[in-house]
Amino acid sequence: MQFSVPTKIIFGEHSLSYIKNLRGYKTALIFSASSMxxxxxxxEMISYLKVKKMETIIGIPPEPEYDVVTDYANKAREVKPDIIIAIGGGSVIDVAKAVKIFYEFPEYELGMQPEKIPHLHTTLIAIPSTSGTGSEVSAASVLKKNGIKHAIVSNEIIPNYAILDARLPRKMPKEVARDTGIDAFVHAMEAYVSKLASLFSDGIALRALKEIKENFFLSLKGDEKAREKMHYASTLAGIAFMNARLGLCHAMAHKAAMLKLSHGRLNALFFPYVMEFNMKEARKKYKEVAKYLGFKSIEELIEFVKDITQYAKEKIDLSVKEQFMENIEKISKMASHDPLASFNPRKASWEEIKEIYAKSLHSNNN
Ligand SMILES: [Fe+2]
Known part of the structure; x- marks a missing residue:
């Protein structure tokens, strides 16, 4: 087994100024969220950057489409950057990671075996503004093509640096803080019970869970310290899942785009039922989580999970739900074939996945 954290992590208030220390680069390509x-x-970041030339792309669409990324890659081939910087949420960072591949290796096609990707040289810096995706330390970039999400997974796109400046996540709207916070929580939970979990990933996942348990609700109220702790917890969870991978909840969320909900909210919707399904195989590990988080029993942990995820059940458009239910067999089969399902502690048939989808939606209050 192995465990690695290839990304150099710089963190703390005003850590953005670390950009001053980057020397020897000629041309930068910058992807930025418009909020940044x-x-x-x-x-501020640009004021620290010492390069001769730079090109800045502002306003990256959420849930990036394949075609948008190939357009950006064409731009990259014109600009010829030796450093790519992403400042923004998970989508901005995912775009920068995908552009790095398409720019240096235009032959890349979605679904290509990671071994076929050559060594890539452009330095990649991720500066997350939200606290959930873990994209700043992970090997994955999620792109949408024809309405389906595809994950590009390669060690070549792991960011070289992640800068976690505590000031950035304080600007997140409450809804974004909630959805991304849940995403981070599910990352740590799925990594902890994954078939690839190790003592290294377990230690990191547990610490991430503890920070999230103590800071989730405070962060929704805008507490500055809690926002900072959630930011670091999200990267910790990213390190855990980048090594131990994820599980059934993410496999299901990746195939449920038809529900038109954010990634974090999809995880919130499915996770309590995935946890219930996994209980047969993962009870011992959930019990360890409960104990570490200071809960008296596994039931208290389940209550906490319900508490933080119950918002997901509110107001899902009825027609969207009906359309999803009409396609549920096809979607469940796709989720059962998602690579992440293979790391789940309990193997799920497509019929069992269908049941989890149906339960998640039918327990809605509307
Ligand atoms: Fe996620």
Whole structure:
């Protein structure tokens, strides 16, 4: 087995100024969320950057489409950057990671075996503004093509640096803080019970869970310290899942785009039922989590999970739900074939997945 953290992590208030230390680069290609421009963090970052030339792309669409990324890659081939910087949420970082591949290796096609990707040289810096995806330390980039999400997974796109400046996540709207916080929680939970979990990933996953348990609700109220702790917990969870991978909840979330909910909210919707399904195989590990988090029993942990995820059940459009239910067999089969399902502690047939999808939706209050 192995465990690695290839990304150099710089963290703390004002850690954005670490950019000053990057020397020897000629041309930068910068991807930025429009909110980072609005809040002044993009300009601040650029003021630290010592390069001869730079090109900045502001306003990356959420849930990036394949075609958008190939357009950006064409731009990259014109600009010829030796450093790519992403400042923003998970989508911005995922775009930068995908562009790195398409820019240096235009022959890349979705679904290509990771071994076929050559060594890539462009330095990649991720500066997350949300606290959930873990993309700043992970080997994956999720792109949408024809309405389906595809994950590009390669060690070549693991960011070289992740800068976790505590000021950035404080600007997140409450809904984003909640959805991304749940995503981080599910990352750590799935990594902890994964078939690839090790004592190294377990230690990190547990610490991430503890920070999330103590800071989730405070962070929703805008507590500055809690926002900072959630930011670090999200990267910790990213390190855990980048090594131990994820499980059934993410396999199901990746195939449920038809519900038109954010990734975090899909995880919130499915996770309590995935946890219930996994109980047969993962009870011992869930019990360890409960104990570490200071709960008296596994039931208290389940209550906490319900508490933080119950918002997901609110107001899902009825027609969207009906359309999903009409396609549930096809979607369940796709989820059963998602590579992440293979790391889940309990193997799920497509019929069992269908049942979990149906339970998650039918227990809605609307
Ligand atoms: Fe996720």
């Amino acid at each position: 421009k609005r809040h002044g963090f993009l300009d």
